[in-house]
Amino acid sequence: xxxxxxxxxxxxxxxxxxxxQGHGAPQNYGQPPPSGxxxxxxxxxxxxxxxxxxxxxxxxxxxxxYSQPAPNYQPPQDSKQGFEQTFQIxxxxxxxxxxxxLLIATFLGFVAVSGLSLYRYSxxxxxxxxxxxxxxxxxxxxxxxxxxxxxxxxxAFVFSALYLMLARMFTKLFVWITGILNCVFAVATAVYYLxxxxxxxxxxxxxxxxxxxxxxxxxxxxxxxxVVMLQQTMDVARMPRVHVxxxxxxxxxxxxxFAAWWSVTLxxxxxxxxxxxxxxxxPSCSDAGCSSGKVIGLVxxxxxxxxxISEWIKNTIHTSVAGVYGSWYFCAGKPGGIPKGSSWGAFKxxxxxxxxxxxLGSLFIALLNxxxxxLSVLRSQAGxxxxxxxxxxxxxxxxxxxxxxxxxxxxxxxxxxxxxLYGKGYFEAAKDTWTMIKNRGIDALVNDCLVGPVLSMGxxxxxxxxxxxxxxxxxxxxPAYNEGRTFTPVIMAFSxxxxxxxxxxxxxxIASGVNTIFVAMGWDPQVAVTDHPEFWNKLVxxxxxxxxxIHA
Numbered sequence: 074x075x076x077x078x079x080x081x082x083x084x085x086x087x088x089x090x091x092x093x094q095g096h097g098a099p100q101n102y103g104q105p106p107p108s109g110x111x112x113x114x115x116x117x118x119x120x121x122x123x124x125x126x127x128x129x130x131x132x133x134x135x136x137x138x139y140s141q142p143a144p145n146y147q148p149p150q151d152s153k154q155g156f157e158q159t160f161q162i163x164x165x166x167x168x169x170x171x172x173x174x175l176l177i178a179t180f181l182g183f184v185a186v187s188g189l190s191l192y193r194y195s196x197x198x199x200x201x202x203x204x205x206x207x208x209x210x211x212x213x214x215x216x217x218x219x220x221x222x223x224x225x226x227x228x229a230f231v232f233s234a235l236y237l238m239l240a241r242m243f244t245k246l247f248v249w250i251t252g253i254l255n256c257v258f259a260v261a262t263a264v265y266y267l268x269x270x271x272x273x274x275x276x277x278x279x280x281x282x283x284x285x286x287x288x289x290x291x292x293x294x295x296x297x298x299x300v301v302m303l304q305q306t307m308d309v310a311r312m313p314r315v316h317v318x319x320x321x322x323x324x325x326x327x328x329x330x331f332a333a334w335w336s337v338t339l340x341x342x343x344x345x346x347x348x349x350x351x352x353x354x355x356p357s358c359s360d361a362g363c364s365s366g367k368v369i370g371l372v373x374x375x376x377x378x379x380x381x382i383s384e385w386i387k388n389t390i391h392t393s394v395a396g397v398y399g400s401w402y403f404c405a406g407k408p409g410g411i412p413k414g415s416s417w418g419a420f421k422x423x424x425x426x427x428x429x430x431x432x433l434g435s436l437f438i439a440l441l442n443x444x445x446x447x448l449s450v451l452r453s454q455a456g457x458x459x460x461x462x463x464x465x466x467x468x469x470x471x472x473x474x475x476x477x478x479x480x481x482x483x484x485x486x487x488x489x490x491x492x493x494l495y496g497k498g499y500f501e502a503a504k505d506t507w508t509m510i511k512n513r514g515i516d517a518l519v520n521d522c523l524v525g526p527v528l529s530m531g532x533x534x535x536x537x538x539x540x541x542x543x544x545x546x547x548x549x550x551x552p553a554y555n556e557g558r559t560f561t562p563v564i565m566a567f568s569x570x571x572x573x574x575x576x577x578x579x580x581x582x583i584a585s586g587v588n589t590i591f592v593a594m595g596w597d598p599q600v601a602v603t604d605h606p607e608f609w610n611k612l613v614x615x616x617x618x619x620x621x622x623i624h625a
Contacts, residue, residue: 159404160396160399162422168496168498169498183379186371186374189345190371193344218560218564219340222340225571226336229572230575241307241318244303247300248296249296259282263282273452273453277456285530298616302612304611306586306590310582312411315416317394317586320390320397320416321390324386324579325578332571342368346362346364373443376446377440384442385435386578390582392422392490392492394416395489395494396415396416398585399592402600438478441474446566449467490589490593491505510595513595532572535572535576539569542568
C-alpha cells in the first residue's frame with residue numbers, strides 16, 4: 074500500500090490551505106481529528122507505519138483529480154423533513170426501464186410455468202406419493218424431494234437468522250467465530266466425503282478447506298479493522314429511527330417464501346413433464362406433452378428466473394438499507410438528525426425510479442450464477458463418474474467464472490449505494506462510483522476490510538449445511554428415482570443454492586451498511602471527522618492508514 078501513500082501525497086501537493094469550494098465544508102476542514110485518550114494522537118504501534126494526517130484537503134471541484142463533486146444533499150432542518158427532501162433527485166426519471174420490464178416479463182413467465190406445472194402435479198398427486206414414501210414414481214423427482222427442499226429451506230432460514238443474531242450479540246467475536254466455524258466445517262465435510270469414497274466431492278471440498286484455512290490465517294492482522302466497521306454498522310442498526318434489522322427479517326421471510334415456491338415448482342416440472350425411462354408410465358404424459366428436452370428447457374428457465382428474482386430481492390434490500398446508512402452518515406450530526414422515513418423513502422426510490430437499474434445489475438449476476446451453477450452440476454457429475462480430470466476442469470472453469478462474478482458484484486454493491494441516494498441510472502452510477510473509489514483510495518479500504526468476506530463465509534457455511542443434509546437425506550430415504558445416485562448432484566446443487574441465497578439476503582443489510590459507509594466516506598470524508606468523531610477515532614486507532622487512504 075505504500076504506493077497509495079505516495080499517490081495521496083501527490084494529490085495534496087498542488088493545493089494550498091484555503092478551505093474547499095465544495096458544499097457544507099465546516100470551519101475546521103482539513104484539520105486532523107482531536108487527539109483523545111484512546112488514539113494517543115494517532116501514534117500506533119504494530120505492522121502499520123506511523124502516519125500524520127494530511128494538512129491540506131482535496132479540492133472536490135478539481136476535474137483533474139476527481140470527476141464528481143461532493144454529493145448535493147440538504148441536511149434536514151427539523152425532524153419532519155423526509156428522505157426525498159434530503160436527497161433530492163434534480164430530474165426524476167425511470168432509469169433502465171427496459172430491464173425492469175424484462176424482469177416483470179420473466180416473473181410472469183415463472184408464474185405461468187409454475188401454475189401449469191403445479192396443476193399437472195396436483196392432478197396425479199397420489200402417483201407421486203404423499204410424503205417420504207408411498208409414491209409410484211421411480212424416474213423423476215417427487216413428493217419426497219419436496220419434503221427434502223422444505224427441510225433444507227427450514228435449515229437455511231433458521232441458521233441464517235441465528236447467524237444474524239450472532240452478529241448482533243457477539244459483534245467483537247463475530248469475525249473469529251465465523252472464520253473458525255467455516256474452516257472446521259469445510260474440513261469435516263471433505264473428510265466425510267472422502268470417507269464415503271466420493272473422491273470428486275471430497276477433493277473439491279478439501280481444496281475449499283485448505284483455501285479457507287489459508288484465508289483465515291492471512292486475515293488475522295486485519296480483524297480489528299473489520300470489528301470496528303462491523304460494530305459501527307450494528308450500532309446504527311440499533312438506532313430508534315432506523316429499521317435495518319426489521320428490513321433484514323422481512324427480506325429473509327420473503328426470500329424463504331420465494332425459495333419454497335421455486336422448490337415446489339422445480340419438482341412439479343420433473344413430475345409433470347419427465348417421460349418414464351422404466352416400466353412405470355407417467356400419467357401426466359397421457360397427452361404426449363412430455364420430453365426430456367422440455368424438462369431441461371423449463372428447469373433452465375426457472376433456475377434463471379429464480380436467480381434473477383432472488384438477486385433483485387437482495388439488491389432491493391441493499392439499496393433500501395444504503396439509503397438508511399447514507400442518511401445516518403450525512404445527517405446524524407446535523408440539527409435535524411436522520412431524515413424521517415429514510416428506510417421507506419429509499420425503498421420507494423428503489424422500486425420506482427431505480428427499479429430498472431436494480432433489475433439490470435441483478436441480471437448480470439443472475440447470468441453468471443447460471444453459468445456457475447451449470448459448472449457445479451457438471452463437476453459433481455464428473456465426481457460421481459470418477460473422472461478426476463473432469464472434476465478439476467470444471468472446478469477451474471468455476472473459479473474463473475467466480476472471479477468475473479466477484480468483479481461485477483464489487484461494482485454493483487457500490488453503484489447501488491449511489492443509486493439509492495441520487496437516483497442515477499445503473500451505468501452512470503457505476504462509472505461515477507468507480508471513479509470516486511479509485512481516486513479517493515476507497516479500493517484499498519475495501520481490500521483491507523473483512524466484513525464482506527466474513528459474511529460470504531457465513532453464507533457458505535449455511536450452504537454447506539443444506540448440501541450435506543440433502544446428501545444424507547437421499548442416502549437414508551433412498552427414493553426410487555435416485556437409483557444409482559442419478560439425481561444426487563442436481564439436488565445437492567439446488568440445496569446449496571437455496572442455503573446460499575437465503576443467508577445472503579438475511580445478511581445483506583450488514584454488508585450494505587459497511588459498503589455505504591465506505592462510499593459516503595469517499596464522497597465526503599470530512600463528515601466522518603467532524604460529525605462522527607468517536608467512530609473516526611476508533612478507525613484511526615486500529616487502521617492509521619485510513620488518514621492517507623481516503624485523503625481526509
